[in-house]
Every structure is written in C-alpha cells, then in structure tokens.
Amino acid sequence: MSNEPVSNLQRDLDSGEFVVTAEIGPPKGTNIAPVIHEAEEFLKGKVSAVNVTDIQTAVMRGSSMVGAKLLFDAGIEPVLQMVTRDRNRLALQSDLLAAHIFGIRNVLCLTGDHVTMGDHPQAMPVYDLDSVSLLDAMCKLEAGTDLGADMKGKANELDGVPTFFKGCCVTPCADEVDPQVIKLEKKVEAGAQFVQTQAVYEPKVFETFMKKVEHIKVPILVGIVMLKTAGMAKYMNRGVPGVVVPDAIIQRMTDCEKPDREKVSIEICGELVSTMKDMCQGAHLMTLGWDHCVPGIIQAAGLA
Amino acid sequence: MIVAERKPMDEIFQMLAGCKKVLVLGCGGCVTVCLTGGERQAEMLASQLNLAAKAKGEAMQVDFDSITRQCEKEFFDNLSEAPADYDAVLSIACGAGVGYMSEQFPKVTVLPGMNTTHLAANVALGIWEEYCRGCGDCMLAWTGGVCPIAKCSKSLVNGTCGGTDKGKCEVNPEMNCGWLMIYERLKELDRLDEYRTMRPLRDHRTDRGNGVRRLVLAEMTEEEAGDE
Structure with a gap:
C-alpha cells in the first residue's frame, strides 16, 4: 500500500497540524436537509472532517451512510461511523464497499452502545464482529479479499479494491484504564490509523492517559462533548461510562443565566481544547446538534 | 444445569x-x-x-x-x-x-x-446465574475461566468495550463487566498476554448458525445397530 493519504483528514493529520473534527447525527425521520444545511453553514471549511453517527445510543434514526454521502456531495469530508451492534459481517463488509463507492474514505469503527440503551430494547444485539475485527476486516478488503473463503479455503477476491482511513475510539477517563489501553493496542495492531476519544473534561487525567499510550504511534483527537445544561453534566456523570464532569464545570453551568449557557459552554469547550492541544494531535467536537457553536469553540480555543 | x-x-x-x-x-x-x-x-x-x-x-x-x-x-x-x-x-x-x-x-x-x-451455577442460596451459552466453541482456556460469551452482554471476544464503568456493565449497573472480570483474572494468573492476543472471528456454525445440533456417540450408535 502506498503512503499517499486517502483523505483530507489523513493528510491534515500527517501534516502535524492540530486537527479539528465535528459530528452530526441523522434525524429520526427523513428530514435530513436541515442537518446538512447546518453542516454547510457552520462546519464546511472550519473542520477537517465531520463524523456521522451510526444509530447513536441505539436510538433508531437515518443511517450514517446516508449522512456521510450527503456531506460528501455537499463538499464536506465525512467520517463514517460504523458500529458492530446492528449488522453481521456480511452487511458490514457490504456497507464498507458501498462507502468506498460513494467516495467515503474515513471510517470510525465502534462496538456500539447495547440495544437495551436505546428505544428498541427488544431488538437482537448482533456483535458478530467487534471494533477490533471490523478494523481487521477493513484491512482485508484493502488487500483485495474479504472475510470469507471459497470451497477450497482460498480467500475470496474482490473486483475493485477499496481504500480507507481507519479510525477507532478509546475512553481515556475510564476508571480502569489499563484494559482500555490494551484494547487500543489491539485496535492499532488491527489497523487503526487514528483515534477519536470519548468525552474528556479532566485534562490532568487525559495527560496521564496520553503518557500511558506514548508507545502508540497513531494520532489521537481528544473528544469534547458540549454541555447544554448543568443537568446534562450530572446525567453524564451518572449514566455515561468513563465520563467525569468535574464539579467546577458543573458549577459554571449552574451559575450562568439561561441565555448565557451557550456562551459559557463554548468557553468551557474552548478552554478544554486549548489546555489539551499540546497533549494530542487534534480535537473531536461533539456539539449534539449545536453545529453553530463550532466556529465559536475553535475561536475560544485559540485555533482560529 | x-x-x-x-x-x-x-x-x-x-x-x-x-x-x-x-x-x-x-x-x-x-x-x-x-x-x-x-x-x-x-x-x-x-x-x-x-x-x-x-x-x-x-x-x-x-x-x-x-x-x-x-x-x-x-x-x-x-x-x-x-x-x-x-x-x-x-x-x-x-x-x-x-x-x-x-x-x-x-x-x-x-x-x-x-x-x-x-445454563447456570447455583452461586448463592436461591440464585442460579448464567455461566455458559452453549456456543459450541469453548474459549475459557484463554479467558481465565470467565466466559466472554455468557458474561459479556455483547459477547465480545477482544476485550472491554467503552460501556464498562466501575466494574459494571452499561446494560445493568448491578451486573459485573465480563471483560473486566476476565482482565482481573488473567492479571491474577499472570496471563495478560491472552488478553493482548487478537482472537479469530467466531464461527457461528458451532452455535446456532448451522441448524439443529446433536451429539452422536458413534460407539453407542454402532453397538445399538449391531444389537438389532
């Protein structure tokens, strides 16, 4: 395989500049145009790439594939998120081929929240592959074969071979971080070329984590989730594994007047990015629908 | 049982x-x-x-x-x-x-x-907890005796997911994270390399992917046929 970058995200990370990515989620329903329009207005030209979530938190909605394709058509580079919760190895490989055909190159592999966390808790959890084996499957496709074999045990050959820039996730602030680090090592061994982390609100904990993964030579983008209210922060502390919002941050959200919340939240995100930007290679901004705040965060972080 | x-x-x-x-x-x-x-x-x-x-x-x-x-x-x-x-x-x-x-x-x-x-063990008075899913391809040798298929709610084979928190599973805060149990056990046994090893893809044919499963003890079936 050549070392030529296959996407702008890869090229930007290769260049050594601090990279910012953002994230959108397709709606529950067919009304996806406003999501794409917002991305065009607030994200295009501001970030290197935009992730599209894949049935996030197991709440049924439009696919990450359609979101990624529409972003691509609008001239915004997508990162296709792929979870292993809903599709078996046939469907996942088929979708990877589809993604490449559509021009999508960046793919983020995730295990995916369990179905019982979402709005169809009766659904079958698939997990035929996991995030590690999905990365491995992508490498096989890039090498021109798939996960199957013919009657003689010879790997199936592809008619047209895809290329990807392959990503994965890690939870830096997990209370037991060592098993997470080993899993990250496995993901990189399986082919991961970049990492976008779970939300981080504790720069000191992140610094310790980054020391632990010094030996892992792939770029890491620190995950920043925008807080909309103090209640949301408390909810995350209670209900989102590996995410700890310190009291001081919750207090700032509590103390501000409602009309100022957005401004304060942008400041918090900006400060987090600016504090951690020398520890890692980029930031992944998850604004949960507040795309219009991305330019403000970039400015507040001193990156603009 | x-x-x-x-x-x-x-x-x-x-x-x-x-x-x-x-x-x-x-x-x-x-x-x-x-x-x-x-x-x-x-x-x-x-x-x-x-x-x-x-x-x-x-x-x-x-x-x-x-x-x-x-x-x-x-x-x-x-x-x-x-x-x-x-x-x-x-x-x-x-x-x-x-x-x-x-x-x-x-x-x-x-x-x-x-x-x-x-399939359970009687872990305490009045409590029968799942220990095996009958997947047909036992992995306990490299997981410190803790089954990832039965004990991990996602039946993952390559380690913890991001849903593990304070030793518990995202699915239910009362339930232990199976992969954390495996990790702790392998650490205790000084066999963490087993955790580091990439696992092959599961073959679901040994599970339910190949239709009805049956155990056939050839010696007994042949003896029975000979008797008739």
Missing part, C-alpha cells in the same frame, strides 16, 4: 382455555434442582390452577405427576395416567422436555408451563 422459570399465571390460563382436564407434569432433572419444575412445584401449580379455576367458575380438573426426566423416552413409562386422557399436559420441564414429550405423544397437546432461560 438448565434453568427454567414459571410462565406468568395469566399466560398459562390463556394456554389452557377450554381445557376440562389438565395434567401438570414435573421433571426430576435440572428444574427440580433449581426448584422451579419438580414434583413439589407440579403439585403447587396444580392446586393453584384448581383454586383459580374454581374462583373463575370454570370446570377444570387439574392433576399432577412427575417423572425422572422428560428428555428420555423410557421415563414416560412411569406416568401414572395416560397423557391421552387429558385435554392438555402442562409440562414444567425445560423446553427440551416439553418438545421431546410432545414428539413422543403426537395426539396429546403438550403445553409449556415454563420459560427456559440459561
């Missing part, structure tokens, strides 16, 4: 609608050990059904019986009454017992009184 739990009474009543004469049949196997489907439970269920039928003003006679195992043909010879004398047999064996009995008595309506759930 196989664990089965009694179906809700409403569902049982729904199944028995229109029946005048019913036999509740217990099983002396696993369900006797986990105290849900043995002779005592058959007696209790029959008396509950009789009382409930009376209260509803329905003319339903419910008898009970129990045999050593409902998953072996010879034990059906020990039934006190012929199943054909009943409108329905409500079996409180596991699903294997219900299905096998139904096959043995083609003219008899055999109904399930239980939901068969898991």
